[in-house]
């Protein structure tokens with residue numbers, strides 16, 4: 001139930017801007033109609049559901065709400081979600097930086113292909129992303145017998161959930177960094193190297209500070225998606241209550257069991273998370289408009 | 299530090315950016331690499347620095363072969379055309395960067411680094427600006443910070459890529475003089491790239507003229523200007539005219555008219571006579587002179603420029619006369635060269 005934060009942010013920001021008329025803008029009437037349509041659309045599809053989540057969650061009063069979110073299965077789902085994010089996000093930071101570095105700073109064969117590959121999770125249905133891991137590591141999968149004989153359980157366990165989450169969220173960091181790093185070129189790095197800095201120190205003292213805001217921004221988006229991912233995780237998790245249920249899966253189970261209020265209570269936590277991400281993102285955009293302007297486009 | 303560049307070649311994916319370049323740079327010398335865009339100046343500078351690796355040849359620092367050394371090992375001070383200052387660091391941190399990243403055993407104390415940065419900022423005449431960020435400086439100031447940063451590591455050689463390229467004419471001239479003084483004071487072996495010939499001639503002990511990935515000539519400003527080794531150098535440095543002439547048995551003919559020049563040892567055949575506008579003087583239209591029709595007269599600050607059409611072939615000759623000499627500047631005019639260079643025609647075609 002996580003709302004796509006970047007989409008929401010972009011649309012909400014649009015009407016706030018143009019207050020005086022520019023030569024290319026429409027007549028006032030047209031403009032009002034367009035704004036009204038946009039607002040209605042947003043209200044109906046985004047705002048109303050969000051409100052509904054909180055209203056439903058609190059229908060039985062605060063006490064019931066607190067009980068619903070402190071129940072052992074709910075707590076275990078929260079823990080699992082946080083754990084998965086705590087593994088997937090750092091993994092994707094490392095991967096994202098490495099990929100962006102390679103793409104922005106070096107020329108090599110297959111670069112275009114690598115860029116396309118990074119986008120793959122965006123274009124593949126999350127269900128497929130999950131199924132891939134079942135096909136790979138399931139009992140009848142290609143590598144299944146191998147990992148089983150090694151005593152490792154991947155599918156229907158934490159490793160599978162982590163793998164699926166990493167797969168689904170890996171474009172976020174890389175996509176934020178690539179355009180910025182490409183624009184910045186290698187001048188600063190060359191300067192640092194010529195001053196005697198090692199490759200690692202150059203990265204730490206020059207490259208990283210140059211991209212820190214884009215990186216933070218990518219991490220935020222990556223984290224929001226990692227915590228909210230449903231499709232891919234649903235396929236590999238096996239839905240074992242209290243063991244392999246993440247928050248989104250837990251919401252679904254509660255809902256299917258007609259425990260509406262509990263379902264909405266847990267959902268409201270996810271929604272809060274989305275709102276928090278959105279707020280942080282806006283804060284970053286407002287505070288570092290210049291740096292982030294270079295990162296447009298995903 | 300003496301630097302020897304021996305027969306180096308650099309290809310970028312088979313495109314030869316430099317072919318067979320050799321150059322000896324003497325310790326303490328200030329050298330300019332001068333040439334048109336794309337002639338390989340930056341490539342040569344980056345090869346010396348180790349920011350690029352050779353395709354073949356050798357680069358010696360003193361007696362040691364530096365060809366396969368990394369940029370860190372070479373210990374060079376490189377000043378980038380667009381400064382490449384670290385935006386997120388203060389000016390003082392920028393200047394101290396090279397000391398701060400040294401391995402622990404060779405790293406000066408924090409206080410020492412701060413003191414060194416302060417000292418260098420004073421040397422580049424920016425005392426007290428250490429707390430600012432690069433964005434809060436003017437272009438000329440940034441340039442000097444970049445220089446201070448490069449000097450901080452006590453480089454064996456200082457390399458500057460178009461150090462004044464992005465500045466306006468007045469600041470350029472000031473910085474030029476200032477760099478010359480700084481060089482005299484510190485005595486660093488320095489190589490700088492420029493495409494401004496005035497800058498190269500005024501600043502450098504020796505000028506290296508490059509074209510198409512080759513060195514055309516190395517010499518002092520006098521050598522380059524007065525004894526250009528090739529038609530390219532002649533026409534690249536200073537104002538020049540080229541007249542198509544013909545050599546026969548050591549005599550030079552303009553169309554059918556023999557010119558009053560000493561005998562040449564160029565082989566018979568087409569040749570070109572290179573002349574500077576101010577090395578031409580008005581003469582009577584007599585045998586041996588170059589006659590033409592005045593097509594334009596222009597006044598510059600200190601002189602009068604006259605454009606002459608020569609013969610029926612529309613070769614143009616530009617003549618610079620003292621501004622006072624204003625008599626009879628229309629119709630026909632004959633001139634006589636005081637100085638000239640004669641090159642074979644095929645040499646000229648290669649150059650252009």
Ligand SMILES: Nc1ncnc2c1ncn2[C@@H]1O[C@H](COP(=O)(O)OP(=O)(O)OP(=O)(O)O)[C@@H](O)[C@H]1O
Nearest residue numbers: 310313315333334335336337338339340341342493
């Ligand atoms: N990284 C590169 N990859 C491919 N070709 C390059 C590369 N760097 C330079 N070249 C080519 O090598 C030639 C010499 O380039 P170089 O940058 O040395 O010229 P330059 O004399 O510095 O010119 P300018 O005055 O415009 O800076 C050019 O033709 C250029 O296109």
Ligand SMILES: [Mg+2]
Nearest residue numbers: 339340341491
């Ligand atoms: Mg250049």
